[in-house]
Amino acid sequence: MGEQILRVKFKPGTSMSERFDVIVGYLRQLIEDGIRDQYVRQKAVEIVNRAGIKQHDELGEIRAIVKWVQNNVTYRKDPFMVEYFMTARRILKDVEKGASAADCDDFVIVAASLLGSIGYPAGAIIVDSNADGVFNHVMLCTRTMGPTREYGSKWIVAELIFPNFKLNQSVKVSKVYPLIADPSTTRLPIHRQQIAGGMNSLGSIPSAKSGTGYQHPYSRMLNGLRGR
């Protein structure tokens, strides 16, 4: 279950803002789930240890994780008009099997989960990679806990889908939408939530109205009771 792929396909007529809400909700929750996953933490520790990063070298740890993701996860586009979201554990296992195929949001899910699991604030930033104001791409954002000589206390961003990009290097963007994961969340992981046909569990996913249009019977009943 923890190695699930979520397949999100929108009903025709779903507005762009509704689609955006759904995607943003899944992205943030999958990062939070990854941060809480012990398997992910073990992998993060293994990566920084193998890279020979000294303890307390925060920027070194961030660089090691970013480089590992850039070099080991393989970029493949999702099917046409369908959005896949993978759990961090699934992506890591795919890499181990040599069957990695992930797009930009999956890259960010795994990198932010790895960083978050070893104590860094991490999340995604949705950007307009054509600098035209239309959000179409996702990058990683994180920061060190203490100020560093290079970046002070600023947020660090990383383009993960190109192995030769350095920290903070990106194509030209004009707009960003940051989603910082909350590692202290106590909600159920996505793979334990009741999701059928789309985006409707009874719990914490942004809105029962947004999404694919499908409503779980319990949601319908709850909405009916609320309406009375």
Place this chain on the structure above:
Amino acid sequence: MVWMGGTEEDDMDNGFIPVIDGALERDANETAQLQLGNTDMMNMHTDQSAFNVMNDRKNLQTHGLAGMPNLPIPRRNLLGRIANNKETAMMLGVGALLGVGIKALWDFRTK
């Protein structure tokens, strides 16, 4: 499988897109020379705009990131809690101006 309009049976019926020519099965040296895509991204213009926009004060405030409990970590020193070099310079500048101002006022009153 027989393709529409044809009569000959072919063996590419395993449901997957067939690998024609073995283009994807050549050895590593040949594959490196295939140049099937734009993975080198030679012409891609890059900058630090994502970093700059992300750390823009207005953006941080809009998304509630300016008030992260650990952002920034202040250093304790003789002048109090100072977060960075900019604040140090500001404190020294204000201190100098204040000193010169007080001296000027003193001179004006007493001389």
